Amino acid sequence: MSRVEPKNLPPFREAGRGRSLIDRRVDPHPSQAEGEGSRAYRNARKRSAIPFTPMKQRKLRDLSVSAMGLGCMGMSEFYGSRDDAHSMSTLHRALDLGVNFLDTADMYGPFTNEQLVGRAIRDRRDSAVLATKFGNMRGADGSFAGVSGHPDYVRKACDASLQRLGLDHIDLYYQHRVDTNVPIEETVGAMSELVRAGKVRHLGLSEAASQTIRRANAVHPITALQTEYSLWSRDPEDEILPTVRELGIGFVAYSPIGRGFLSGGFKSLDDLEPTDWRRANPRFQGDNFQKNLDVDRRTTRHRLGHVPRRRHRPDPRQQDHRPPRRERRRGRGYLHRRGTGAHRRRPAEGRGSR
Numbered sequence: 468m469s470r471v472e473p474k475n476l477p478p479f480r481e482a483g484r485g486r487s488l489i490d491r492r493v494d495p496h497p498s499q500a501e502g503e504g505s506r507a508y509r510n511a512r513k514r515s516a517i518p519f520t521p522m523k524q525r526k527l528r529d530l531s532v533s534a535m536g537l538g539c540m541g542m543s544e545f546y547g548s549r550d551d552a553h554s555m556s557t558l559h560r561a562l563d564l565g566v567n568f569l570d571t572a573d574m575y576g577p578f579t580n581e582q583l584v585g586r587a588i589r590d591r592r593d594s595a596v597l598a599t600k601f602g603n604m605r606g607a608d609g610s611f612a613g614v615s616g617h618p619d620y621v622r623k624a625c626d627a628s629l630q631r632l633g634l635d636h637i638d639l640y641y642q643h644r645v646d647t648n649v650p651i652e653e654t655v656g657a658m659s660e661l662v663r664a665g666k667v668r669h670l671g672l673s674e675a676a677s678q679t680i681r682r683a684n685a686v687h688p689i690t691a692l693q694t695e696y697s698l699w700s701r702d703p704e705d706e707i708l709p710t711v712r713e714l715g716i717g718f719v720a721y722s723p724i725g726r727g728f729l730s731g732g733f734k735s736l737d738d739l740e741p742t743d744w745r746r747a748n749p750r751f752q753g754d755n756f757q758k759n760l761d762v763d764r765r766t767t768r769h770r771l772g773h774v775p776r777r778r779h780r781p782d783p784r785q786q787d788h789r790p791p792r793r794e795r796r797r798g799r800g801y802l803h804r805r806g807t808g809a810h811r812r813r814p815a816e817g818r819g820s821r
């Protein structure tokens with residue numbers, strides 16, 4: 468198929484129909500599809516008149532973000548090898564689709580993930596809500612050097628992040644892990660100076676306990692708390708969710724797909740690359756893995772209706788029509804959604820490469 472230049476494509480809101488938002492592709496306008504009788508022509512005709520459904524928005528206190536965010540950590544580290552070109556097109560595609568809430572941290576990479584995300588949004592800064600984090604200290608060689616919430620460190624970390632991102636401000640700045648040796652009031656005090664200096668717009672915490680959240684919020688309004696929350700991580704429900712609800716703080720759920728496990732992304736550790744950090748995660752060790760697989764089979768298959776379908780359909784704007792990384796790596800079947808919302812697996816063979 469010949470490459471269709473982006474300028475020949477219809478406005479995005481004219482594309483997509485009856486599919487999950489993330490799965491919508493910008494199809495060639497009927498007049499540019501290959502031949503009137505072709506399937507591409509018929510599909511493009513069907514889609515071109517359908518109104519665009521905008522991405523839902525959520526309020527994190529007074530910060531408005533897309534309901535679906537894009538966590539960028541795995542693009543640079545932890546989940547196997549990286550492919551910056553692929554990640555860059557994912558980032559741009561997300562922004563095109565209205566997913567504007569991008570999450571990174573100085574420690575991801577280390578440091579390279581901020582550079583990647585910064586490059587992706589530099590020319591479209593106004594269409595992104597950029598969140599990054601400080602506090603987990605790492606060496607350039609990747610070593611972990613503990614946690615710091617010292618005011619001096621907060622100031623230095625912020626300047627370094629801004630430089631790597633190539634931006635003049637951060638929309639949401641989180642403390643990644645609470646430093647139990649530094650009173651939270653001092654850390655958040657330093658973070659609030661960054662707001663006054665215009666370097667940061669909103670403050671957040673990650674994995675903080677209820678009392679810490681209250682004390683922090685008394686120093687400066689906390690916009691968001693980021694903590695793991697998914698079908699298999701329910702811990703925040705006891706204390707954390709009631710606290711943030713009471714204080715008007717937004718909750719950002721990280722690893723909502725259980726680090727890829729809940730979507731059937733891998734069925735054994737052999738499915739992961741040798742360097743994949745998940746190989747060392749206790750949830751995936753020994754018997755735990757099998758127990759989690761059993762629970763996953765019983766519960767999640769019917770409840771992941773919100774997970775965007777990821778059937779590969781070549782994007783005519785990309786010269787390199789590569790399937791998602793997971794498919795390339797393992798050539799396996801993956802989650803499918805049927806009209807009724809029921810899920811089933813079918814092997815990659817026979818599915819074609821639509």
Ligand SMILES: NC(=O)c1ccc[n+]([C@@H]2O[C@H](COP(=O)([O-])OP(=O)(O)OC[C@H]3O[C@@H](n4cnc5c(N)ncnc54)[C@H](OP(=O)(O)O)[C@@H]3O)[C@@H](O)[C@H]2O)c1
Nearest residue numbers: 538539540541570673721722723724725726727730775793
């Ligand atoms: N604050 C913290 O301490 C903390 C800790 C961890 C993460 N985070 C943030 O939260 C973000 C999200 O966490 P996470 O990356 O662990 O999230 P996740 O969504 O639970 O897992 C991501 C994995 O799920 C797979 N995946 C995503 N969507 C899928 C789909 N529709 N179908 C099948 N597989 C799918 C991806 O596969 P592919 O690799 O094939 O794309 C990836 O390996 C991170 O990127 C990071 O920004 C924060």
